[in-house]
Amino acid sequence: MTPETPVSPGAAPEAPIAPEILAGVPGPAPAAEAPEKLPRDVVVIISVLLVSTFTVFLNETIMNVALPRLMTALDVSESTVQWLATGFMLTMAVVIPTTGFILERLSTRQSFFLAMGLFSTGTLIAAAAPGFGVLLLGRVVQASGTAIMMPLLMTTILTLVPMNKRGMVMGNITIAMSVAPALGPTVSGLILEHFEWRFMFIFVLPVAALALLVGAKYLGNVGEQGRQRLDMLSVLLTIPAFGGVVYGLSQIGGGHGGQSGPSAGAIAALAVGVIALGLFVWRQLALQRTDAPLLDLRAFSHRMFTVSVLLLVVAMVALFGTVILLPLFLQKVLGAEPLVTGLVMLPGGLAMGLSGPFIGRMYDKVGPRPLTVTGSVLMVLCLWQFSLMSASTPIWWVTVIQTVLNFSLAMLFTPAFTNGLNPLPPQLYSHGSAILGTLQQVAGAAGTALLVSLFAAGVALHGDLIDGTRIAFLTAAGVAVLAVVLSAMMRKVEGPSQH
Numbered sequence: 001m002t003p004e005t006p007v008s009p010g011a012a013p014e015a016p017i018a019p020e021i022l023a024g025v026p027g028p029a030p031a032a033e034a035p036e037k038l039p040r041d042v043v044v045i046i047s048v049l050l051v052s053t054f055t056v057f058l059n060e061t062i063m064n065v066a067l068p069r070l071m072t073a074l075d076v077s078e079s080t081v082q083w084l085a086t087g088f089m090l091t092m093a094v095v096i097p098t099t100g101f102i103l104e105r106l107s108t109r110q111s112f113f114l115a116m117g118l119f120s121t122g123t124l125i126a127a128a129a130p131g132f133g134v135l136l137l138g139r140v141v142q143a144s145g146t147a148i149m150m151p152l153l154m155t156t157i158l159t160l161v162p163m164n165k166r167g168m169v170m171g172n173i174t175i176a177m178s179v180a181p182a183l184g185p186t187v188s189g190l191i192l193e194h195f196e197w198r199f200m201f202i203f204v205l206p207v208a209a210l211a212l213l214v215g216a217k218y219l220g221n222v223g224e225q226g227r228q229r230l231d232m233l234s235v236l237l238t239i240p241a242f243g244g245v246v247y248g249l250s251q252i253g254g255g256h257g258g259q260s261g262p263s264a265g266a267i268a269a270l271a272v273g274v275i276a277l278g279l280f281v282w283r284q285l286a287l288q289r290t291d292a293p294l295l296d297l298r299a300f301s302h303r304m305f306t307v308s309v310l311l312l313v314v315a316m317v318a319l320f321g322t323v324i325l326l327p328l329f330l331q332k333v334l335g336a337e338p339l340v341t342g343l344v345m346l347p348g349g350l351a352m353g354l355s356g357p358f359i360g361r362m363y364d365k366v367g368p369r370p371l372t373v374t375g376s377v378l379m380v381l382c383l384w385q386f387s388l389m390s391a392s393t394p395i396w397w398v399t400v401i402q403t404v405l406n407f408s409l410a411m412l413f414t415p416a417f418t419n420g421l422n423p424l425p426p427q428l429y430s431h432g433s434a435i436l437g438t439l440q441q442v443a444g445a446a447g448t449a450l451l452v453s454l455f456a457a458g459v460a461l462h463g464d465l466i467d468g469t470r471i472a473f474l475t476a477a478g479v480a481v482l483a484v485v486l487s488a489m490m491r492k493v494e495g496p497s498q499h
Helices: 040-058 064-073 083-105 108-128 132-161 163-194 205-216 232-251 264-290 296-300 303-332 338-366 369-387 396-421 427-460 465-488
Strands: none
Touching: 040 083, 040 108, 040 132, 040 205, 040 396, 064 083, 064 163, 064 303, 064 338, 064 465, 083 132, 083 232, 083 338, 083 427, 108 205, 132 163, 132 396, 132 427, 163 338, 205 338, 205 396, 232 264, 232 427, 264 296, 264 396, 296 427, 303 338, 303 369, 303 396, 303 427, 303 465, 338 369, 338 396, 338 427, 369 465, 396 427, 427 465
């Protein structure tokens, strides 16, 4: 989306939508004169993107409950099968930095069809996969489409929604970005109770096809296409930068007995990742001089954006680490069936979904700090409680902790997304969304890989699944303490700050 959309004569100066593309849609009014309801065409556009985003994000965690069964069905190890989850997030982390370019060069409809087309193709590949390799390929193609949907949705909202209503709308985004991953284990548990694993993808295909048809009929274009050039060196650097870091983390403690420390390969991968990440940042800073970066890092010059990004990184470690570790504990230690495991995760997903719009409205009224401080403290307490679990822990108590944890995460996600993007000027909307999405997925992938590796290391050192679980969740609780500090630094931003 180019921020420099021309304004036709007579249009409100604030209107960022080209009148010839969305005729009759008024631009956002100033805060004091904002209408009670968003224009109908704006609601339709956001609704189509929101439903589509929910569909693609559901698949981000749908595999987690199925991992133990897939280990047997595909004859692969625990450290190998977890790449169906980590690989999905890693692919998103590599693709999302390119979405600033995609959203500049393609129209809204073209971006939407590219995203849903890739997702549908990947779903078909996964459904027909004869083995692990093809299944992983399908997940990678799925993730490529998912990576485009999130920045497309967020950039569209920033363009269409006046600032005093963004908290409410971002609260609805929580349903897609947080509830869908949280509901993934429940959906897969229900499917696995009656069908084989590939039906997790077969059942999604008609939903994806329906989203494509609805988008074709109702989705309009927002803004105009730009002329940004794609810097291939930047694209190539994203692969070793993010891939090296996540791969290195995934190998530490996992598959090496845990007693001899990190392998040489893990250390080398981390080193390559850190060096490539430094080169990627250097390349973006150089390209900023000509206003042609793949990822415009000037968004970090806005303090609340930086604080919000760091808070989201911590929250994603907690969310995705828990979503993959908890099913392992429930099935391997407590002996729960896949359906029961999915049902344990369900109340938390519902709590996050029902509370998202409410928390968004609270943000519009009281600002971010009361919500984020409360949410971060609850998150630390829940992760600490998870570290105390044993073979005698009742399933109902695990369900309670998981529900409170998801509620606490909802209190972090909506304020952080909204408060992080509000201070950005329009020309940084797509880049800010891409940065948030990239680091969100890197944190989720790295958090998952790190906690699973610590779990495996604990099991290898002590020969006890409970000790592995305790080490992993204690680490997550320690990381979550940083969220309390970051939450106390949050303050509401009323408009774009100038830099």
